Each structure stands twice: as structure tokens, then as C-alpha cells.
Amino acid sequence: MITQPFKVAIALFGATGDLSRRKLLPSMFHLFQEGSLKDDFAIIAVGRRDFSDDDFRKTAEESISANKKLENLDGLETFLEHVFYVKLDIADSNTYKVLNDKFESLEAEFDTGNNRLFYLAMPPQYFTVITDNLRESGVTDTSGFRRLIIEKPFGKDYDSALALNNQITKTFDEHEIYRIDHYLGKEMVQNIEVIRFSNSLFEPLWNNHYISNIQITSSESLGVLDRGEYYEKSGAVRDMFQNHMLQIVSLLGMEPPISLNSDDIRDEKIKVLKSLRRLGEKEVKKHFVRGQYDEGLVEGKAASKYRDEENVAEDSNTPTFIASRLYIDNFRWAGVPFYVRTGKRMKDKETKIVVEFKEVPRNLYYQAEEDDVLAKNLLVIRIQPDESITLHLNVKDYAGEKDTKEIKLSYTVAKQDLARTVDAYENLIYDCLNGDSTNFTHQEELMNAWAFVDPVNKVWENDAASFPNYQSGSSGPIKSNLLLSRDGFKWWDV
Template structure:
């Protein structure tokens, strides 16, 4: 169904707009969600012309192989306005252009404002949108915001007050692009559409849950940003805590924005708030040193561009969350995320408890075994998408020796290649006014409250960095964290490389 709307992208010349937004808008155009009745205004400080802007847009979609006619027709809907966010006169120019395009493309007053800029500009922008009459009364006005939403709870709260003075909560769409990923959305289906799992989804049957966001790349050209953020704020405050809430929430009364949000907020409120001593016991951090993996050499974080030579900013975080409610009492939710790890991969491991009595123990003793391998449900988020379940079956031959078998499903390259990209789905959700896959303020507030306690505790001490080599799965303390509870990380891809002499 075709949507009529005017997109105004603040930060229209930036990397996000070029890598994600323009290709996603083109995919919506190809599928008919956008057709004749849409227009895009890109704003930034650069003195571009409409023609140059359209040329840039066409360049961003060339990998999607449009015909020459498609590329021309699509890019002709784009207009550029050189803009200083602090200059009131520029907003008057924006209003004039917006009103003209609204009439020309018959947009019915529907306006979607996308803030692909640093959060310190958000308040200034939304105030001018109101004061200069750019918001319409005939259609909808929606605001899409990129992370980070603030730098801590206080700044996020102040920012939220500024925005809420102009836009109601239901018109604010705080993007967490992981919520647009296919297998993140699949978590709810796996749980609530399969009684075999939902009936076991509690502390009676689950021993621990592990969430890994592993990145093989270093900070690349984002050293300046990372020095002010670190892995804790960059990944844990948003992506990881969103996944925790999806895994741990109760069954919603309906699969609606309101019901899902209520259940996710309950989980975040139930996550135990640690004091400084508890943070030291349950969270560890790391920073990568130089390393070598499979004959490839990597520089240390402190040697990356725009990074201080004595930086104490973490590039790795591992921790244990406890959720103090009836369903999850005493079940640790282990999380880890880091740069320059062995492999790029995002996956969730649900580790189930052992059977109360191992009746095959006599067989295992004869073969030198100790315990049955644990049943593990793995949800693969990226780079592959799918899930697997590790079970115990009988080893072929004499006797009843158990051995692990894996039921494995992965989406084909053809399916994943043709599935909607996360930003495409999220932009369409915003056009439809569906906030299900976006972060509500209550979720953001609770997340910052949790993360601020960790950050405050860490700021009291100076870490001994660097403490893990590039190409490994993090510092030793991340493995010791689980060993304290007789647990271990289910995913250890570095072992494969070590066994073959490709990693020290």
C-alpha cells in the first residue's frame, strides 16, 4: 500500500543516510510502499545543489541494480537544503520548501522528521520545528531518532523533556536497528508459538542464558566517538538490554506495541541494580592489544586513529544480569560484546539444566566421561540467521553411550539476501505509526539507570589495559566470570584457530 509522506532528514549528507536510509527508501519504492506521493528533503551544512544531492542518492543505490529510469524517477523526489540547525532563518526556508512539496506531491500534511545527528542538536531542532510552524495540523508529524539517546540518565531525561514538549510519546520513534533484524523479531515467535519452549522458559529448566555481540573489526575511523562512549554505552545500554527484555518478558496479552512495551519494561525494572561492590563481582571490561589471527596482524586500540595513547576506555564488556522475578530467580543472563574478537557474530545461547539423574553414568564412567552434554538452544542473529538445538542421542554401536547431536536450521543465502533490511522495516513501521520495534522512553530510562551504575563504579578505578589480544574472545576475566558459577561460554570460536596454530 502506497504511503504519502514528506521525509526531512537532518544529517542528509552523513554516512548513515548514504549507507542505510537512501537504499532502504529505494527498496520501499521498488515494493510500492513509496510511489508518486512522497518527497525527501536532505539537510546539512554542505552547500550542495539538488542535482548534486540526487547524484549522491543514485550512487548510494547502485548496488541494488536499479534501471536508469528507476534511479532517475526515484532520485527526482529528493531535494537539498543547506541548513544550520541553530539558524532560525533556515527553518523558515525549510517550511517554505516543505509546504511547496506537500502541495506538489499531495502529501496530505504527513511529515516524518529523521534526526541522523548528534543528540545535542535534537532539542534545538524540535523546538524550531514547532516555533517556525513546520509541523502540520492536517496530517501526522513523527520524529525518528538515532542512538545514542543521551549520554547518561540525566542527559537522556533532559533530552526527553525537550522532545516531549513538541512531540507526544506515540509520535517518537527511537531507533535501535537490532530490533529490525529478522532473528531478533523471531525471538518472540520461537517463544510464544512453540509450547515446547515456552513451557520450559523459566528457572525450573533453564540454567543460564548467554548473549554475545562479537565484532571482528576494530574501531576503524570511529575512535573519536568510541573514546566518549565505549562498549558499555555503545552496545549494552541499547542493543543488549533490548534483547534481554525480549528473552525474559512475560507473554503479552496481545502482540501490540502497548502490550509488548509493558512486558519489556517490567523486565528492565526487575533487573537487579548493583552497588559498586556488586558491579566489581558481576561485570568485567577489556581493551584490545595488538594481535595476530590467521596471519593477519591487528593494531592495538591505543594505536587506532583519534584514540589517546593511554586510553582507559573499554572495547569489551562481559557481565551477569540477574532478574529478580518469579520466572527468572537465580538464572544468570550472561552478556558479552567487544571489538576485535575472533569472529563477527551475534547469537543467543539458552543453556538448559541437566537431567536430575544421569542413568547412563555407568556407561560414561567406562569411557572416561563425566557429565552429559547440556541441551542448548542457539538463536543465530548474524551473519547467518537461524537456530539450532543440541540434544543427546545414542552413540552408534554397542552399549548406550550418549553423544550430542544438533538439530540445525539456517536460512539460505537467497532468502536472507532478499529479506528486508532492518532499516527498511523500521522506516515502514514509522510510516505506519507502528512503534512495536522501537524503544519507548520507559525502556530507555531503565536501561540508562542500569548502565549508569556500572559506569559510575568503573570510573572509581583505573583498569590495567590492554588485557586481551586482538583476535581472541576477550580477556581471561570474562571466562573467570562464568567459571565462578561452574558455567562456561557456549560459543568459543577461538578454540578452532588455536587447535590449528592460527592463534596464540
């Protein structure tokens, strides 16, 4: 984090919600502890409850104190002196004068440079209501910078995403809009670029001459919990695949940018999304597998099926699991499958990337009675729960039982390094304050992702599936294994 603190006033819409309490307020407090926020900042919590400043400060104090990732609470009392509350009817533009008055008074009190950040920790149906009223009431008229952070989902398909963007850009320019994807704030996701572009060991091999396939897995052991109503509308495709998973694909598949400027990096990511092979109805059924969890055991405890969850239809056709085989049709990646899977109520909670390299042309190290097979060379990038990088190699077997054995060269991110931030949101809020949009989703990225995903959703929405089709606590539907085995591969459990 920088030593020079930011000058800014932050309006936090949805300040009393779960996201703000668990993630955003602790992240902002830690930015204060680290010196990125110091004297010249203010936080305006916006909500509909009848709170005073002291009422909300008590709520904020409880939320921050409950965060186990904070090493200490040094400076909390001073931080809370910069936190204020405004009651607002977000649908009534006339009430926004109260918010503007609060901005102006705090800008005079704390010398925030008239910089205004609007964080909408709200359901997406309120995005355009708020941005329209901010514009019409003059709250966005400021001599400093103005920036907007919005949470996913950014639309439910191509057309709705386009309409959402067209409406928001009446108030904010594209460079002022920060579409937040918390996966892009994770340290090991950001490390993908560093691993690729700072090591001559990997970049010359990062193509179809040396890589046989790439696998991306993001599995959760939990079900949908109390989010059944939301999940029925989104499913695994809109909740995870269209955003998080395709973002990781674009980072793995992109060409080296000409610089680390956010526009240059985004340009290369967009090229990957444009190069994804578009699929017709028959191809969707061939390259995609969907699933929905049944009853089962997770960590030794009985788990119910998805259709028994609260606010879920008894005959729900919503997938809680998706596996896919993607092809990036460009010179670098022609013929290399990218296998992507994500699901709920699976065996483990983990997010990882496995890069499988091609075999050597001929195995010289085997005995006649042994199989003529060497262990695969793998690069494993683990994003959660532990953050690590592991390289699988073959070396001489000094025990003499075989000519070779597999070893693992591994680096695990130290706990003290992970403690640098309390959450991925902290990294992204910092980047936004710094005007760095590298790890946020650009409109063109978003539209190309929807253009790829829409045909998949249309096929599945018009075709009832035989659900449920995988047990809770398993690795997903059997068909997801066939997706790889037909190509001569397997999901790596490493």
C-alpha cells in the same frame, strides 16, 4: 511489506552523511521498489552544502548503486524524481522557512497527505537544536501525522537522557518519537518473540525450572576505526550494552504480552528492565568484567592496540569489552544468570544467543568407563553473520561406540528471505511509516536501562583499569571466563 503505499514527505537531516548514504537512502529506495512508497511521497534531503536537487540526486544515485544487497536498480530514475535538497543552517530558526516552503510545495505536488517524518541522522548534540527550531518555525504544524526518528546515543546517563527527552517532548509527543535501535530491526532479533510465543515446545520450559543460564554474545573483529573520538566518550557500555544488549535481554526475559500491540509488548519489556538486580560498587566488581584490546592478530593480520588508534588517549581508561552476569529478580527467572558480553577486536564477528537447559535428573545412558555426562541441551539463536536457529539434542549412537551422541537440528534463514530487505533500517523505517513503535525504544525503557547502567559507569570512571588486558583476535579477557566458571558454566563456542 504492505501493498497500499504510504503518503508522506520525509525530511532527512544529515542526508550527505555516512549513515544516510550507506543505509538510509538504499533502504528507502527498496521500500519504493517494494511498493511501500510509490507516487505520493517525497524525500527532502537537508544539509549545509551548496547542492542543487540534481547535485544531491547524483550523490543519492551513486550511494544506492553501490549497495550490493540490492538485486537490481529498477525504478531508480523514478525514485530520484521524488528526491529534493534543501540547504539549511540547523542553528538558525529563520532558515527553516525554506524547509517549510519546500514541504508545502511538495505536499501539493505529490499529495502526501500532509504527513511529515523528520529523520535526524545527526550527532545527538543537534537533536534539541533541530526540534526546537522545527517547532518555533512552524514546520511541525501540519494536519497530517508528524513523527520523529532519532539515532542513539539517547543521552550519556540517566540525567542527560531525561533532559534530552524533556526538551524533545516540547515539540513531539512520546508516541510521535521513534528512538531507533537498528538491532531491533534485525529479522532474527524480531524472531525471538515468535520462537517463544508461537511454539508450545519452548514457552513451558522458558523459566528457572528448566533453564540453567542464558548467554548473549555480540563480538566484532574490527576495532574502532575512525570513531575513536566518539568511542572515547561512549565505550562498550554506552555503545552496545546499555541499548542493544539490554534490549535483547528484555526480549528473552519478558512475560507473554496480552497482545502484539506495541504498548503491550513494551510494558512487558519495561518490567524486565525494572526487575534487573541493581548493583552496588562491590557487586559491580563481582558481576562485571571490562577489557581493552591490545595488539594481536585478527584473521592473520597484525592489529594495533586501542590506545594507538586515532583520537584515543595514550592512557585511555575506556573499555572496548564488557562481560556481565545479570539477574532478573522475578518469579520466572529467580536464580538464572544471564551472561552478556560484547567487545571489539575479538576473534569473530558474530551475534548469538545460547540458551542452556538444565541436565536431566539422572543420566541413564553411560558406560562404567565413560564419564557420567550427557551433552548439554542448547538452543542457539544466531543473529549474525548467518541467521539461524539450532537445537542441540542427545540421541542413540548407532555406531555403538557410546550409548548417546549429540545431534543438531538446525534452520538457516534462506538467502531469498534475507534479500527481502536491504538492511535492518528498512524494517524500522517501514514500521515508523506504519505507526508501529514496537521495535523502537520507549522513554521508560531508556530510563530504566540507564538506571541500571549508571552505577557501573560511575565505578569504572573512578577506578583506573590495568589496560590493555586482552589481545586482538582473542575471545576477551581471561576474567570473563572466570565469571562463568565460578558458577560451573562456560561460554559456548557453538
